[in-house]
Amino acid sequence: MNSGPYIHSGSTTRALMVQAIAALAPVLAAAIWSYGSHALVLIVSAVVAACAADALCDRRRALDSSAVLAGVIFACLLPGNAPWWIAALGGVIAITLGKHWYGGLGRNPFNPAALACVLLMGLFPLQFFAPRWTVDGVTSATLLAKEIDSVAPAVADLLFSRHAGTLGEAMPLAILIGGIVLLALKTIDWRIPLCYLATLSLLALLLPPGDRMTGHAPWLAGNPLAHLLGGGSLFAAFFMLTDPVTSPFSPGGRVAYAILAALVTMLIRFYTPYPDGVVYAVLLANASVPLIDRYANRLLQNAMIRDRKRPAEEQQESMTGGELPG
């Protein structure tokens, strides 16, 4: 028998997917505005490939919109100048390996888009990590890239992102709008984005900078705003970590999960040459979910046992007049 929860919230899978896709619309619009038609090519390639793979793997459930969502999220993780075939390949990997390999919708332990992204980063690192700041004067390295002599951007530049990285980083303001829509519709749990972003800010202030950061971009240390609005932090907080299938079921578990993801993100950003550790953090947090759920279950059971014992003890106390028998 599968573990809980069993209470039906009343909303369907398809409705949840459509809400998430609608919330992503401002992000996609911002990406197309920033990167032009190539962003549209990437989004369409990823979505079409994901839908085709989904239809081939399971025709009956191909209309639940999860493939569209996985394709869109994967496209948002791509650099603005990635080739279209990477987008298409990622869409196929997200659906075949990330979703159907584990038994289909609702059974995947990892976020399919993050899984596809990390596998492709391992297989084609040049497409993701190659420097791209001088090609056409428009595209540039992600804000968090530890480049020599990089300078701290202004707040307006951060909000409207004039230093592109991935499509999802095109405009943090658009992500905030989409995130607020999801929170207002109660599609996502507020605890995950709040705890993730709060821990991220705290760690940005507390962590001592690594050698690479000190030598290349010292302004990244002690600068929570740069870490909140730069890189994929906001996108992951609202659209990736909140996936109900790959996040813990208990509220306390979700808090621990968000804190773990933030810790991993910041350790990667501060102490490794990787510019942004968000997808790695998402996958590692996903992998920890069964353990978090197990401990959360144990705590819940202990609390229930304590609650059951208390009335029995109170009853015994009232019968013996507060004195222990014997």
Next chain:
Amino acid sequence: MRPYDAVFLAVALGLFLKRPRLWWLAGLAPAVALAAHRIPLGPFATPVAVIAACLLVPRYAPVALVLAIPIYEGPWDVFCTVVLWFAVSALMEGLEDRFAEEVLLSRVRLVSARLLSVAVLYYTLQPVVFL
């Protein structure tokens, strides 16, 4: 083979073995390997390390063997490898519990899902090498 690669190979091998009660003793294999290479044994250092590691927990010998093969630079390297091996083993144990709940997964798909999970963790934990 890097110690990092050995950890994931050992975890993948462990998926196909029945875990003995003292399975965690295989975590001593890197320390045994380092000790064997520190003692002046000449060309016999690697065979001695491998045999000693396999004797730690014979039923889990393939796992210990893989962990004993890399050349460890020092105690810190050994410590990090062992911590990583325990951490990945714990994560895989959690994921396996989840797979066990999935009655729809066939035996073949279950094995491939486990191996895919190890591969995903291999790529996911790559930045750990730099920490």
